[in-house]
Amino acid sequence: MTDERLKAIPLKSLQAFEAVGRCGGVTAAALELRVSPGAISQQIRKIESFLGISLLERSGRTVELTAWGRLYHQEISKGFEQFALAQQLLEKARNETALVLSALSSVVNKWIGRRIFDWQALHPEVPVRIIGRDKEPRIGFDDVDFRVSYGSDVLQHEHYTELFRDWVVPACSPALMQDRAHAARDLFEQPLLHVEWERHFTPYPSWAEFAAKAGVSFDVSTPGLSFTLSSSAIDAAVNKRGVVLAQMSMISDELEAQTLVIPVDMRIALRESYFLAWDRAALQKPHGREFRDWLVAISRQQAVASAPRPIL
Numbered sequence: 203m204t205d206e207r208l209k210a211i212p213l214k215s216l217q218a219f220e221a222v223g224r225c226g227g228v229t230a231a232a233l234e235l236r237v238s239p240g241a242i243s244q245q246i247r248k249i250e251s252f253l254g255i256s257l258l259e260r261s262g263r264t265v266e267l268t269a270w271g272r273l274y275h276q277e278i279s280k281g282f283e284q285f286a287l288a289q290q291l292l293e294k295a296r297n298e299t300a301l302v303l304s305a306l307s308s309v310v311n312k313w314i315g316r317r318i319f320d321w322q323a324l325h326p327e328v329p330v331r332i333i334g335r336d337k338e339p340r341i342g343f344d345d346v347d348f349r350v351s352y353g354s355d356v357l358q359h360e361h362y363t364e365l366f367r368d369w370v371v372p373a374c375s376p377a378l379m380q381d382r383a384h385a386a387r388d389l390f391e392q393p394l395l396h397v398e399w400e401r402h403f404t405p406y407p408s409w410a411e412f413a414a415k416a417g418v419s420f421d422v423s424t425p426g427l428s429f430t431l432s433s434s435a436i437d438a439a440v441n442k443r444g445v446v447l448a449q450m451s452m453i454s455d456e457l458e459a460q461t462l463v464i465p466v467d468m469r470i471a472l473r474e475s476y477f478l479a480w481d482r483a484a485l486q487k488p489h490g491r492e493f494r495d496w497l498v499a500i501s502r503q504q505a506v507a508s509a510p511r512p513i514l
Contacts, residue, residue, distance in 0.1 A: 211252050219244035219257065220282050223267055223275035224436065237480035251374075256338060300329040301484070301493050305350035306331075308433035309476070310334035312452030317500055321493070328489045336400070347484030353404055353474030362479040365501035368467040369508045370407045373448040373462045374439050384465040391446030395435045396428040404473040406432075407447055416468060450508035469510045476501070 209329055221231035232239040248255055257271035278365040305314055310332055312349070316349060318332060328403070333339075339346040341359050349359065356362045372389050381390065397406045413420030429435040434451055440461045445471070456462035478497055484490045 210444050211249055212245070213244040215248045216278055217282070218242045219249055219275065220278050221273070222246065222258070222265070224279065228265055259355070299488065300331050301348070301487060301490060302333065302346050303348045304330045304333040304335050304339050304346045306336040306352060307336055308348050308431050308452065309352075311433040312436060312449075313504075314497075315346050316455060320500070321496055324496075325489060325492075328493075330493075333461075340480045340484075341479060345486065347481050347490065348497070349479045350497075351477050351479055353477075355402075356477035356479050359479035361482060363498065364477050364499065365476040366505035366508065367475040367508065368449045368451050368472045368504075369471065370447040370449055371464050371469045372445055372466050373436070373453055373464055374411070374445040375442040376460060376463045377442050378445065379463065379465045380488060386412075386466050386468060387418045387464060389445050390418060390420060392489070394424065394426040395438050395444040395446040397432050397435045397447065398428045398430060399432075405471040407472065409447065411470060412447060412468070415470065416466075451504050454507070467511070469508075 216230060218235065218237075218241075221234055225231045225234055228239045230241045232242045235242070246257060253274075255270045256268050257274060258265045259268050259271075303314065303318075309490075311334065315332060315334075316359055318330060321330070322328075333346065338351060338355050339349055341349060349356075350365070351359070351362070374392065379388070394409050396409065399406050409426075410420055410422050411422050424497050427438070427444070429438070433450060435446045436452055436456070438444065440456060441446065445465075449472070450469070453462055457464070478494065478501070479492055485494065
């Protein structure tokens with residue numbers, strides 16, 4: 203086989219064949235590569251045409267590697283493993299000086315993604331990467347230095363501290379409820395936006411809880427739109443779609459810009475706190491310990507801002 207012939211094999215075809223051998227079938231490989239099974243089969247036929255041998259034995263809907271296929275896959279896999287290693291090394295080198303913070307998507311969108319500019323103003327020379335991710339990372343394995351977690355999820359990590367307990371409050375566009383005194387019952391005349399977190403979290407405060415606290419009758423079967431992300435519900439409220447029980451930490455900019463108002467200042471605490479977890483090695487990075495201390499400090503400020511105002 204000539205060098206020219208080898209060079210003619212497309213990398214996409216080799217990728218398809220490697221995935222078939224590793225995943226154990228065409229369908230599984232297609233799912234992983236997000237293409238159709240027919241596209242996978244087409245790519246493998248290209249290789250078989252180039253090499254002049256059969257790589258797969260097809261029996262009905264199942265396929266297996268031929269003896270030639272197993273030998274070829276064994277060698278091809280080494281190359282793809284090297285590709286993966288090269289990517290890991292590149293990511294590691296990229297993150298050696300950067301501080302990598304992972305947080306829940308809504309926390310990134312509405313809280314830390316806004317406050318991080320305060321840190322950047324103090325330390326413009328320190329690169330920071332922020333990752334919005336609802337699934338908990340594996341600190342020490344994934345390229346994450348710090349993680350903002352909610353509730354018992356933080357127990358997956360070794361090193362952590364409590365940040366703050368947030369509170370929710372009714373909020374809506376001023377176009378829905380003009381700037382005047384309102385009673386709690388007035389809220390239930392507006393469309394209600396609901397937040398329903400994923401089941402592994404403790405439940406988010408509901409309108410039924412708010413009604414009970416306010417002494418207002420409420421039919422729990424009242425229809426309404428529900429969101430799994432707090433940030434999405436807040437955006438809907440900004441767009442005049444209804445009233446939301448919004449986390450105080452996530453609406454400071456909207457209140458300042460007056461795209462949201464608090465028609466009735468009656469707050470309910472979340473059932474659990476936010477926590478900060480970290481990799482011990484992150485504290486050895488330049489400014490790593492200082493970054494952790496800054497996150498804790500702004501969280502203490504947020505705890506005060508979120509809590510109900512003391513009655514004088």
